[in-house]
Amino acid sequence: MQTSNPRPKIVVTRDIGPATMPLLFEKQSSYEIVLWPEDRPCGREWLLENAKGAAALIILVTDKIDAKLLDIAGPQLVVVSTVSVGYEHVDVKELAKRNIKLGYTPDVLTDAVADVSIMLALMAGRLAREAMAVVNEGRWPNFNWAPFLFCGPQLSATKSSPKRTAGFIGFGRIAHATLARLIPFGFTHCVYASSPSSKPTPERDDILAKDLRLQSIQRVDLDTVASESDVVFVLTPGGAQTKDLINETFLRKMKKTSVLVNAGRGPVVDSDALAKALKEGWIWGAGLDVVAGEPKIYADHPLVKEPRCVILPHIGSATLETRVDMANLGVNNALAALAGTEMPAERRMATRSQHASNTSDAWNYLSAVRSQFHDRPEVYQCFLYVFRDLQEGRISMRTTVDVVTVLFHRLPNLLAGFNRFLPAEYRIPVPDMVSSADPTAVAANGEETNLDPLCYILAVKAEFKDQPEVYGHFIDIMMQIYALVLYWLTARTPGAAAGI
Numbered sequence: 133m134q135t136s137n138p139r140p141k142i143v144v145t146r147d148i149g150p151a152t153m154p155l156l157f158e159k160q161s162s163y164e165i166v167l168w169p170e171d172r173p174c175g176r177e178w179l180l181e182n183a184k185g186a187a188a189l190i191i192l193v194t195d196k197i198d199a200k201l202l203d204i205a206g207p208q209l210v211v212v213s214t215v216s217v218g219y220e221h222v223d224v225k226e227l228a229k230r231n232i233k234l235g236y237t238p239d240v241l242t243d244a245v246a247d248v249s250i251m252l253a254l255m256a257g258r259l260a261r262e263a264m265a266v267v268n269e270g271r272w273p274n275f276n277w278a279p280f281l282f283c284g285p286q287l288s289a290t291k292s293s294p295k296r297t298a299g300f301i302g303f304g305r306i307a308h309a310t311l312a313r314l315i316p317f318g319f320t321h322c323v324y325a326s327s328p329s330s331k332p333t334p335e336r337d338d339i340l341a342k343d344l345r346l347q348s349i350q351r352v353d354l355d356t357v358a359s360e361s362d363v364v365f366v367l368t369p370g371g372a373q374t375k376d377l378i379n380e381t382f383l384r385k386m387k388k389t390s391v392l393v394n395a396g397r398g399p400v401v402d403s404d405a406l407a408k409a410l411k412e413g414w415i416w417g418a419g420l421d422v423v424a425g426e427p428k429i430y431a432d433h434p435l436v437k438e439p440r441c442v443i444l445p446h447i448g449s450a451t452l453e454t455r456v457d458m459a460n461l462g463v464n465n466a467l468a469a470l471a472g473t474e475m476p477a478e479r480r481m482a483t484r485s486q487h488a489s490n491t492s493d494a495w496n497y498l499s500a501v502r503s504q505f506h507d508r509p510e511v512y513q514c515f516l517y518v519f520r521d522l523q524e525g526r527i528s529m530r531t532t533v534d535v536v537t538v539l540f541h542r543l544p545n546l547l548a549g550f551n552r553f554l555p556a557e558y559r560i561p562v563p564d565m566v567s568s569a570d571p572t573a574v575a576a577n578g579e580e581t582n583l584d585p586l587c588y589i590l591a592v593k594a595e596f597k598d599q600p601e602v603y604g605h606f607i608d609i610m611m612q613i614y615a616l617v618l619y620w621l622t623a624r625t626p627g628a629a630a631g632i
Contacts, residue, residue, distance in 0.1 A: 139164045140187035140208075140470060145174035145195045148215060152459035159467065163187075180204055188213065188466040197222040202230060211235060211469035215462035217449075219479060228481040235465025236479050237458040239305075241449035245367075245421075246309035248448045249395045252419025253363050255442045256391045258284045259417070262439045285389040285416055287363070289318030299361025300324035301354075301377065302368030302396060308340070310365055315344055322349040325357045327373070339600075358385035363393060370397030378402060383409040389416050395448050398422040407434035410441055417441065421448045 141164040147153060156165050166182050168174040173194040183189060183205040191197065193216045202209065202223075212222060213235035227234050255261065263282045266272050289296045296319040300307045303324040311322055322341070337349040354377070357364060364386065368374050378392065378401040386392070392415060394401050403424050409415050417440040423429050426446060435441045449455065461477055468475045596603045 140210075141166060141185055142188045142190065142466060142470075143179070143182050143186045144168065144190045145179060146192050147171070148190075148459040148462070149456060151456045152463055155460065155463045155467070163470070183209075187211075188470055190215065190462055190466050191221075192216065193218065193221055195221060197227075199223060199226045202226050202232070211466050211475075213462045213466040213469070215458050217241060224479070224481055233469045233475065234479040234481065235462065235469065235475050236477055237461045237465075238477055240457040240461060241454050242305050242309050244451045244454040245306050245395050245448040246313055247451075248421055248444070249306075249310045249365055249367070249393055250313050252393045252395065252421060252442060252444070253365075253391055254287055256393065256417035256419035256440065257287055257363075258282075259440065261442050265439070285362070285391075287317050289320065294318070295320050297321040297323060297360050297362050299357040299364040301357065301364065301366045301400070302326065303351075304367065306395070307365065307367045310367070312344060315346070320347045321360075322346055323352045323357050323360055324349070325354050326351060354382060355385055358382050359387070361390060362387065363391045366392070366394040366400050367396045368400055370399055374400045376400070376402040376405075378406070380405040380408065383414050386415045388413060391416055392418045393420075394418075394423075395421040398424040398426055403433075403435055406441070407438055410435075410438040420444065422446055 139162060142156065142159075144156065144165065144167045146168055153167075156163075159165070166186075168178060173192070176196070179195060180201060183201055185208065186205050187208055187210050189195075189197070189205070189209070189212045191212065191214050193214070195214075197212055207230070209230070209232055211233040212227060214222060215237060217236060217238050217240075219234065219236055222234060224234060259282050266275055286293075287296075296314075296317065298311055298314050298319050298321070300311070300322070301324070303326055307324065311319075332351040334351075337351065341347070341349040352360075364378075366378060368377070374397070376399070378394075380402065383392075383405055386409075392401070392406065398420075401420070401424065406418055410418060418435075418438075419442045420435070421444045423433075423435065423443060429436065429443070431437075435443060449458065465475045465477055469478075592606055593603050596606070
């Protein structure tokens with residue numbers, strides 16, 4: 133008697149909530165669901181044992197995926213889906229060697245982290261930790277009131293102090309969202325510092341300043357960010373290049389009434405230098421959602437002992453909505469990979485053989501992009517900037533395509549032309565036949581015409597000659613598409629863009 137093949141096994145390393153687990157349980161007729169049963173991080177030995185024969189692993193940041201585990205899992209493993217934006221806990225090179233797909237959850241926590249950044253700025257500036265301690269420790273009934281008791285610098289602008297400057301270390305999507313939240317507080321100026329490997333993009337900054345009604349947005353050096361900012365938001369990626377970027381030298385240049393907020397990566401800020409700055413009054417206060425060495429931050433940590441340092445246990449994405457969205461995306465990534473359909477958010481990687489064969493073409497492509505934009509160097513620099521963001525996992529292809537679809541929903545010629553820059557599986561359905569004589573067209577059979585990218589961009593510019601802000605928005609999106617194409621060709625390791 134012939135028996136049917138066993139159901140593919142999906143291993144889930146944590147219960148990821150009542151809104152998401154039914155997505156898996158309703159698939160039990162097709163898949164075997166193996167769930168870590170305890171409400172704590174998954175045990176390593178349990179994961180090693182249950183990964184054997186798995187087709188998919190749905191994991192969290194506490195789960196290490198390395199060569200040992202992948203060897204134990206076996207060749208039938210199709211996908212590792214992490215419910216996180218970062219994937220430092222996953223050995224991506226080992227996945228690439230085995231042609232195992234990697235799912236992750238970008239584009240879902242921008243607003244949540246921006247909200248926490250503003251909260252930390254308010255709490256640190258208004259001495260919330262010191263004031264709450266008076267209540268929590270039962271000292272309020274006997275506390276002597278004074279005119280300036282618990283007073284701190286006001287985040288919002290006032291008649292007597294109408295200028296407010298926000299400073300950013302790193303100026304990606306979370307920084308943009310944080311800056312937008314500062315506008316109702318009356319902020320007037322923005323300065324930011326970015327990687328030295330990318331040049332300034334003044335055109336983009338001018339468009340953003342106009343949209344937000346700021347007097348100016350300027351890319352400057354670290355010293356200027358330190359000296360001019362009322363609040364400095366650290367939102368840059370981690371890594372060797374940014375370790376201890378906020379050090380004693382930087383902190384000594386900050387205003388005595390300024391606040392430092394870190395909602396990016398803990399190691400970017402030198403904890404000992406910050407503790408010294410707070411103790412000696414170089415700055416007013418600090419709000420931290422991340423700390424170097426976390427979670428091993430105990431009561432005797434020098435920053436914990438500083439009353440003007442507000443520390444949260446890395447809860448930037450901890451909203452019900454964001455965590456549900458992350459969990460759903462993690463599950464849907466795994467199910468799509470097993471079904472052989474497009475994953476909503478796949479971190480694409482090339483195998484070593486693909487990398488070797490495509491690297492030359494990729495650099496030729498980069499040269500072609502540079503050539504096409506020889507008279508628009510700021511566009512080429514924006515391309516490099518977004519390419520770096522892609523390497524750091526903050527760009528979603530699907531989100532970009534959705535934005536363009538809405539932006540050009542009544543312009544089939546522009547939609548068809550935009551398809552020139554997309555892999556086949558991402559091309560946007562165009563409702564009407566487009567004339568092959570149109571310089572922004574693709575053939576009816578889906579084959580690409582000899583489209584010059586610069587011609588297409590000029591066509592978009594002409595279409596929106598009375599709406600320059602729409603054209604500027606389109607240029608930003610176009611650069612993200614270029615970045616994705618180049619990344620797929622090279623699969624270069626993080627930091628490679630610095631050598632361009």
